[in-house]
Amino acid sequence: MSYPLELRDVVKRFGGLTATDNMSFRVEDGESLGLIGPNGAGKTTIFSLIMGEHRQTSGSILCNGEDISALPTYARIGRGVCRTYQVPRPFADMDVMENIRLGLMPNNLWQMLVRGPNHDREIELALSVGFAEGDLKRHPAELSMGDLRKLELARTLATGPSIMLLDEVFAGLTAGEISQIAELINQKRKEGMTLIIVSHDLKSLEPLIDRAIAMNYGAIVAEGDFAHVMADPDVRAAYLGGE
């Protein structure tokens, strides 16, 4: 039985620091998994390892049964895995449509050269994440944090993912923006997207996930449904800092 994503005994050390300590977990097809834990628990490192931005010290990462540990980032994205970042990283001198264009590009120089952009698809993606028609020609400097997150979601969705890793999607957003993004995530869930979501905003996260994994010091502390994980004494200790 293969899973959309599976981590087996993954260890990542940065010098003397063990950021990921023998992590193993898997995500079911169409499942939404919440990854929680205090700052520095190693949540983002997991995302970087899955995307190949960092290489694990040992262990393996499987995507639909295939070991992707040695693949470069673009090849992993080609297999349907993609992520967003805690701090959005737009292309500053490009408008909304051009930013999305990058995500839509095939990883083939010849195709990039001879075939023009698909404006209809760019517009469709922009509107699907909640941009208005009037926003399409705006540049990142003119966008709010909520819009920047939407833009990053649109560019990420443009790569045609089946698994999305969302890193702190609610950080810096207004209540209105949070509900907008939450609605979008729920819609993707209904469409069958497999998700891993990292968030400190536990209240907003709860309705969006099927299962949660709590981490601390790079290792899994508790795993199961959200209420169960939050009730775990170790998780409470990790969050509250007490013993």
Add this chain to the structure above:
Amino acid sequence: MGIRWQHLAAWAVFIIFMLALPEFVSKGTLRTIIFANFLAIFAISWDVLSGRTGYISFGHPFLIGIGAYTSAILSYRFGFPIALSIPLAVVAAMIGGTLFFLPALRIRGSYFALVTLAFMELMYQLVQVIRPDITGGTRGISGVETITRGAVNNFYLSFCLMALVAFSMWLLMKSRLGTALSAIGMNEESVRGSGLDTTKLKLAAFMIAAFVAGLGGAFYVHYLGSIAPRALFDINFLFTIIVAALIGGASTIIGPMIGAFFLTFLLEYLRPVLPGAERYFIYGGIALILYMYQPKGIYEVAKQGWGRIQAARAGAGS
């Protein structure tokens, strides 16, 4: 960016003006323009690499020099026809571009710029000591076969070459490949995060830049009829290329062309007043003022001016 008929009309007027130019100006001015044409080619090449991807090349004369030396040596020492030596020179420059590319796999920013500068200096030294019987050593090679004779013919040749290079680079940069190369300059990580192989894209940028630099270098040596290491692998030459691209407007095609013409004529008209290297102070000063006022260069200043005229006209009309 839409292409309006005004753009086409402006280009048509410019081309007709350039083609008619030899009727009106002196041979000396034509020779100045020939240099401006070649400088524009080099600046476009620099911009394709550095203006777009943000990998600042301080060693462009290295690529130009490979093109120039290869074609000069093949035709002068080995009797190759120019029609063959130039394509081979372009290939050689592209191989040089691959070498140039290797450090870009690991480093960027000022470190990359320094490594490329080292490439240029290394080439300067090597050309003089390795097989001077072939490279001509310190004195270089003179008496290289020229493609055509006279200022007028060479003016047409260099202008057509520049126009061809500019047009094909414009087409290339308008494509999605061009968009992706510019995106690398803005945020390489995000390009990778969009599922694109940035190594492949950067290699493409280096190859395109090397192709243009090699082509320009080869034609240049067959215009000059001579080549010497000190004139080619020279820091002033390097900065003239970079400043031309920046002063005109980086990340555009027309910007480096404007910059090349502006700089060439500036340096030329300053010559009677300031015959020495002091001229470079003046252009450094102008470049500095321009960057402070409008870092996007002369092209942007002109565009804004044009926008204001349009707005004033619209205001007067309503």
